[in-house]
Amino acid sequence: MRFLALLKKELLQFTRNRGLVILVIYCFTLDVYIAGVGIDLSLKNAKFYAYDMDFSAESRQMVSKLLPPWFAFHGYLLNDSLIDEVLLNDKAIGVVSIPSDFSKDLKKGRARLQLLINGSEALMGYLFSGYAGQVFLDYSLKKAGIKKENFPIAEEKTRVFFNPNMDSKYFMGISELLSVLVMLVFILPAAALVREKEMGNIEMLLISPVQPLEFMIAKVLVMAGIIIVGVTVSVFLIIKGILAVPFRGSFLLFLLFTLVFIFTTSGFGLFIGAAAKNMLQASQLSILILMPTLFLSGSWTPIEAMPAWMQPLTYISPLKYYMDASYGIALKGVGLNFLWPELLGLTVLGLILFVLSIRLLKRVF
Amino acid sequence: MIVVRQLKKRFKKREAVKDVGFEVKKGEIFGLIGPDGAGKSTVMKIVAGVMSFEDGTVQVLGRDFRKEKETEQAKAKIAFMPQGLGLNLYPTLSVEENIDFFAVLHDLPKDEAKGRKELLLKVTNLTPFRKREAQKLSGGMTQKLGVCCSLIHKPELLILDEPTTGIDPISRRELWRLIVDFVSKEGMAALISTSYMDEAERFSSLALMIDGEFVAQGAPGELKRLCGSVYEIDKDVKEVLPEIKKKFRHVRLKGNTLRFLAAREIEKTFLPVAIERVEPNLEDVFLALKKEEEIEVKAPFTLKGTVREHAVTVERLTKQFDSFVAVSDVSFQINSGEIFGLLGPNGAGKTTLIKMLCGLLIPTSGQFSVAGKRNPQEVKEIIGYMSQRFSLYKDLTILENLELYGNIYKVPAPVLRERISWALETTGLEKAKNEKTDTLPLGLKQRLALMCSVLHNPALIFLDEPTSGVDPIQRKVFWDIIHVLAGEVGVTVLVSTHYMDEAEYCDRLCLMDQGEAIAIGGPSKLKEDAKEKIGHIYQIALDHPFAALDILEKKGLYASFYENGIRMYSLQPISLDDVEELFSPHGLKVFEIKEVFPSIEDVFVHLVTSR
Numbered sequence: 001m002r003f004l005a006l007l008k009k010e011l012l013q014f015t016r017n018r019g020l021v022i023l024v025i026y027c028f029t030l031d032v033y034i035a036g037v038g039i040d041l042s043l044k045n046a047k048f049y050a051y052d053m054d055f056s057a058e059s060r061q062m063v064s065k066l067l068p069p070w071f072a073f074h075g076y077l078l079n080d081s082l083i084d085e086v087l088l089n090d091k092a093i094g095v096v097s098i099p100s101d102f103s104k105d106l107k108k109g110r111a112r113l114q115l116l117i118n119g120s121e122a123l124m125g126y127l128f129s130g131y132a133g134q135v136f137l138d139y140s141l142k143k144a145g146i147k148k149e150n151f152p153i154a155e156e157k158t159r160v161f162f163n164p165n166m167d168s169k170y171f172m173g174i175s176e177l178l179s180v181l182v183m184l185v186f187i188l189p190a191a192a193l194v195r196e197k198e199m200g201n202i203e204m205l206l207i208s209p210v211q212p213l214e215f216m217i218a219k220v221l222v223m224a225g226i227i228i229v230g231v232t233v234s235v236f237l238i239i240k241g242i243l244a245v246p247f248r249g250s251f252l253l254f255l256l257f258t259l260v261f262i263f264t265t266s267g268f269g270l271f272i273g274a275a276a277k278n279m280l281q282a283s284q285l286s287i288l289i290l291m292p293t294l295f296l297s298g299s300w301t302p303i304e305a306m307p308a309w310m311q312p313l314t315y316i317s318p319l320k321y322y323m324d325a326s327y328g329i330a331l332k333g334v335g336l337n338f339l340w341p342e343l344l345g346l347t348v349l350g351l352i353l354f355v356l357s358i359r360l361l362k363r364v365f
Numbered sequence: 366m367i368v369v370r371q372l373k374k375r376f377k378k379r380e381a382v383k384d385v386g387f388e389v390k391k392g393e394i395f396g397l398i399g400p401d402g403a404g405k406s407t408v409m410k411i412v413a414g415v416m417s418f419e420d421g422t423v424q425v426l427g428r429d430f431r432k433e434k435e436t437e438q439a440k441a442k443i444a445f446m447p448q449g450l451g452l453n454l455y456p457t458l459s460v461e462e463n464i465d466f467f468a469v470l471h472d473l474p475k476d477e478a479k480g481r482k483e484l485l486l487k488v489t490n491l492t493p494f495r496k497r498e499a500q501k502l503s504g505g506m507t508q509k510l511g512v513c514c515s516l517i518h519k520p521e522l523l524i525l526d527e528p529t530t531g532i533d534p535i536s537r538r539e540l541w542r543l544i545v546d547f548v549s550k551e552g553m554a555a556l557i558s559t560s561y562m563d564e565a566e567r568f569s570s571l572a573l574m575i576d577g578e579f580v581a582q583g584a585p586g587e588l589k590r591l592c593g594s595v596y597e598i599d600k601d602v603k604e605v606l607p608e609i610k611k612k613f614r615h616v617r618l619k620g621n622t623l624r625f626l627a628a629r630e631i632e633k634t635f636l637p638v639a640i641e642r643v644e645p646n647l648e649d650v651f652l653a654l655k656k657e658e659e660i661e662v663k664a665p666f667t668l669k670g671t672v673r674e675h676a677v678t679v680e681r682l683t684k685q686f687d688s689f690v691a692v693s694d695v696s697f698q699i700n701s702g703e704i705f706g707l708l709g710p711n712g713a714g715k716t717t718l719i720k721m722l723c724g725l726l727i728p729t730s731g732q733f734s735v736a737g738k739r740n741p742q743e744v745k746e747i748i749g750y751m752s753q754r755f756s757l758y759k760d761l762t763i764l765e766n767l768e769l770y771g772n773i774y775k776v777p778a779p780v781l782r783e784r785i786s787w788a789l790e791t792t793g794l795e796k797a798k799n800e801k802t803d804t805l806p807l808g809l810k811q812r813l814a815l816m817c818s819v820l821h822n823p824a825l826i827f828l829d830e831p832t833s834g835v836d837p838i839q840r841k842v843f844w845d846i847i848h849v850l851a852g853e854v855g856v857t858v859l860v861s862t863h864y865m866d867e868a869e870y871c872d873r874l875c876l877m878d879q880g881e882a883i884a885i886g887g888p889s890k891l892k893e894d895a896k897e898k899i900g901h902i903y904q905i906a907l908d909h910p911f912a913a914l915d916i917l918e919k920k921g922l923y924a925s926f927y928e929n930g931i932r933m934y935s936l937q938p939i940s941l942d943d944v945e946e947l948f949s950p951h952g953l954k955v956f957e958i959k960e961v962f963p964s965i966e967d968v969f970v971h972l973v974t975s976r
Contacts, residue, residue: 002775008769
């Protein structure tokens with residue numbers, strides 16, 4: 001009865017906090033949708049200028065090979081000081097600079113040109129130089145009359161599994177869902193606890209016979225319920241429905257992982273809530289814990305690319321197991337027979353973290 | 366200097382200020398008196414130029430506040446101190462650095478700033494503390510520093526929002542002297558709000574504000590005529606109480622004195638006991654102007670468990686936070702069924718003490734027992750607690766709050782239903798039960814919080830400042846409920862308050878100051894003890910109380926403001942002739958002199974100053 005009353009209270013308080021309700025709805029719907037359609041990891045409409053000192057047929061032909069929709073040619077620059085200007089003002093991702101003896105050299109077979117890249121947009125710059133390099137190579141080979149087949153180059157034939165078109169919405173939609181989920185798992189219990197503290201109600205509960213653990217579990221359960229509903233809506237309505245990304249594996253298995261993950265991580269959230277005096281502190285603390293968790297999960301940088309000493313640390317990020325499992329289920333459709341190590345890791349880690357947070361909580365109160 | 370006409374301000378749906386108008390001239394102190402939530406702060410913020418308004422005209426220092434540019438011009442000459450302790454100060458800067466900062470902020474020339482700073486530090490007695498950090502000052506000192514910082518640039522208009530709330534009586538007296546002194550010497554105008562009815566006489570004119578409206582406005586003397594006649598009875602009170610309750614309005618019983626209002630003058634022989642007509646005070650006016658609430662407090666249940674003779678025993682309890690001692694070596698006992706009051710200003714250690722007794726804080730040293738147990742965890746079921754102001758869930762409805770607290774204590778469903786209907790009846794909230802609690806006025810909120818804390822029929826309740834900021838009518842109802850709970854149900858009550866006049870509602874008291882218990886005992890006993898030491902106390906009505914205080918101070922006599930005159934303390938008896946002899950050379954006119962019994966405030970001041 002007491003526990004039910006606490007559950008009811010948490011749920012009522014959540015529904016009455018209009019700002020939070022809107023945030024949660026936004027996170028699970030519009031945010032995932034925007035990420036799915038809006039964040040594209042391929043080169044599109046890359047603005048560039050050319051600084052052509054040669055201005056020969058060849059040089060112009062060369063520039064014209066950088067075609068839409070990948071490239072967008074914005075014009076010729078008349079002097080080299082303009083190069084700086086367009087790059088500094090972010091008017092272009094890159095500038096193709098062609099020396100005056102380009103066409104002559106090309107006939108001799110040793111033409112050179114320069115690609116100036118705006119590195120402040122690292123990803124686009126990287127893609128730009130890669131794509132453009134390929135285009136120039138093709139052009140030079142063709143100009144030299146060499147057919148690729150006759151030339152001793154190792155050509156790769158790529159076959160992409162799970163996402164044959166390399167469509168980034170496959171990846172981005174699910175990635176964003178996982179990100180907002182992680183954020184909410186951190187923020188919701190912390191917010192609920194801090195709110196209680198800021199308004200001073202928590203004292204009333206601490207003096208009453210309610211056990212702190214009972215009170216925390218009520219909060220976590222309600223938050224877990226909200227997140228589960230959100231995830232379900234997001235997967236069926238947004239990811240499968242609107243983005244039309246297939247969800248290959250078992251949705252129930254995914255929910256199981258989500259639940260275990262929520263319990264693992266809510267310990268963090270509660271701890272943040274217990275340690276923080278107000279919402280500002282809570283947000284700062286959650287960033288402090290969220291950042292390493294995200295970083296160590298390998299969601300930003302592949303784990304293999306991290307320094308050797310850091311790699312073992314990734315095992316303490318619950319997000320690592322959860323991310324690996326979620327991508328596995330959603331994109332590859334694998335089942336528990338593949339994912340049991342992740343589930344085991346998550347559970348063990350979860351137990352440790354939960355016990356630790358409860359201990360810390362008791363000390364804070 | 367201030368002209369306000371038909372001022373209106375609304376926040377979303379709520380009308381915070383409805384059609385308010387007033388004028389303040391040079392050298393005047395205009396007072397806004399009313400309970401929390403009446404709209405006082407809103408009016409002050411608008412006049413200070415920090416809040417916009419919808420309708421009406423506001424002219425301050427000759428500038429029209431409907432125009433933003435003119436508002437900015439006026440703001441340079443206005444000093445505004447917002448409500449709350451030290452909100453305009455920087456807590457980690459020292460006293461001096463705070464004042465210096467404000468001087469720089471207002472571009473004061475260095476020499477002038479220095480001279481003025483020394484003057485202000487001297488008159489506020491803050492000179493010895495000039496190097497101390499603002500956050501380490503007591504409440505009274507913090508407010509004095511706040512006023513210093515406001516006065517540093519010689520403003521033409523001083524706006525202080527509840528500068529005296531919750532601070533000790535001595536600092537309150539000093540603060541008032543400081544304000545009155547500067548306003549008259551420097552020809553400023555001041556707009557000051559307070560929730561203390563007894564500060565009314567300090568104002569040149571004042572407005573009584575309730576629910577966004579000025580229900581009465583004028584000089585203190587004029588306002589007092591609005592409430593008919595006020596009578597007091599101090600003998601055989603219990604016998605005549607039922608009859609008086611039937612015939613008269615606003616009957617209040619404080620200790621052994623019964624006070625009531627009569628629409629017309631009554632004959633001395635009208636009642637079988639001696640009645641005395643007394644001068645009305647602002648509380649009487651407030652009661653007369655606001656409709657009285659008729660709430661009959663019943664107690665449909667009795668105590669399930671009993672507590673031993675000593676419900677609470679406290680032995681040499683001390684709590685230290687780093688270097689700050691919040692509660693120092695306090696000992697007392699609370700008898701079962703008693704109303705025990707912790708009385709003292711903010712920062713005296715009342716809340717810390719209550720929190721230790723509830724198990725929210727661990728004492729640094731000393732011992733205590735609650736209902737015979739040394740560990741409060743063991744008696745959670747029979748304790749009720751109401752924290753300072755925040756007991757209710759604002760985002761839940763009245764009914765949801767009651768249900769939650771009932772269920773937390775596992776009150777069986779049928780019993781809970783009964784208790785909830787009792788609670789709704791007692792609070793008069795039956796119709797509003799599905800509204801969220803944050804829309805309730807403060808007085809009702811506090812009453813509801815009290816109900817929430819007694820739903821599980823506790824034997825012992827701890828109430829932390831339940832009446833702070835609540836208007837007099839609601840405070841009276843609140844105390845009525847406490848009396849029923851203690852008298853009829855048998856609940857032991859520990860209640861803290863910073864209102865000195867609420868001492869009379871308690872059976873026994875512990876007066877606290879700066880963490881220490883300075884006196885323990887029943888209110889009348891404390892007063893009698895103090896009387897022996899203080900000697901005689903005279904209330905002297907005269908035309909220039911402020912000048913009179915100066916004269917007495919030069920002669921080394923102690924006196925304080927009191928309503929429309931002063932209160933003078935003397936070991937020898939004094940007659941009217943003596944007083945006239947004292948004041949007439951200075952051109953002061955004495956109207957009346959009356960010897961009075963010490964009030965709890967006198968006791969408090971006496972104990973603190975003689976330490």
